[in-house]
Amino acid sequence: MNDKSCSNCGTKLPSEASFCTVCGARIEVVQGVPSAMPVNAYPPPEEKKTSFVYIVFIILSAVGVVAGAVIFFLKWGLAL
Numbered sequence: 326m327n328d329k330s331c332s333n334c335g336t337k338l339p340s341e342a343s344f345c346t347v348c349g350a351r352i353e354v355v356q357g358v359p360s361a362m363p364v365n366a367y368p369p370p371e372e373k374k375t376s377f378v379y380i381v382f383i384i385l386s387a388v389g390v391v392a393g394a395v396i397f398f399l400k401w402g403l404a405l
């Protein structure tokens with residue numbers, strides 16, 4: 326497909342081209358498809374690690390809230 330074109334001179338280039346055959350400029354991968362790839366896309370391993378940390382944080386928070394509620398309840402039960 327002709328989805329690649331030189332950002333310098335606009336020459337249509339084959340998809341395997343790394344440099345423009347006319348002006349010699351380096352070819353960007355995202356040329357011609359502005360909205361196909363998000364700029365802030367992060368690799369899957371980082372997302373997996375982030376979600377894992379997030380799940381651990383939620384579990385620890387839940388345990389902390391439950392433990393705190395039990396301790397608070399027992400304290401009130403002993404105090405009153």
Ligand SMILES: [Zn+2]
Nearest residue numbers: 331334345348
């Ligand atoms: Zn060019």
